[in-house]
Amino acid sequence: MNPRRQKRLVAVTAFVLLLGGAIGAMLYALQQNIDLFYTPSQLIEGIGKDKVKPEVGQRLRIGGMVVKGSVRRAPDSLKVSFDLVDTGPIVTVEYEGILPDLFREGQGIVAQGVLVDKTTILASEVLAKHDEEYMPPEVAEALKGIKHVPPSQLYKESDKGQQP
Template sequence: MKPRSKRLLLVAGAVALLVGAVALVLNAFQQNLVFFHTPTEVAEGKAPVGRAFRIGGMVETGSIRRAADGVTVQFAITDTAKVIPVSYKGSLPDLFSEGKGAVVQGTLGPDGQFQASEVLAKHDENYMPPEAQHAVDQAQKAAQTVQQ
């Protein structure tokens, strides 16, 4: 085999390995990608059913209910326009409370109940994820427009 053919074969093999590695990385990235949705988007059917995503908003006042097992908690996340019921099994963050900002990650069931696998609470009294703050602002503007 000529040196030129060997070089060409080596380059072709390297390109094939590189393409394979990129394909594996992109596949792993796609599987672990988690999108953020507002309660309004979820209620309008814009969120994927059966695929993990995040919902951000405020924990609705009076919505926290703890099950008898002491581990399961049900509550609602709202952006002041729409409310999404959430079920979570596990310990909640210390800062989690009614009327405070939270982001939940999990999947939406066919019944509209969000099954959370992770609950994140705001870390200080002024923090809210930018997407959640934008959603709350938009919902409040829409509510004011409807009232007028």
């Protein structure tokens, strides 16, 4: 092989190796930032026909409705735990910090955190929806089976004149 072709071959090989290394490093870095979205039913029963469940220690996001009467606050700290539900099983979320102003029982929320065991999530962030009609697209898709009546439709036509 002549020296000119040998130099090109070394240069092309080095370029391919560097490009492959850069892509590998990017994928490794992104892997740590991927948070998959689950509902309580999907978390317990699994996703897809293979029923794939998240592993303990995996970062994830979970969305559902806060069960009424399930909010428990620690008297000496900012620790709070509450239950989430969609159409079936209940999952417990533990959080330490100040909850959003719009957080309340019966409210749709999305929590981001780490799976501690198969029904408990240690949340690092809790997000509440911003008004009574809005729901994140992932949560709306996952909760299609739940019959949800917006508060604006709770009043009868004859009561609309008396509504404040």
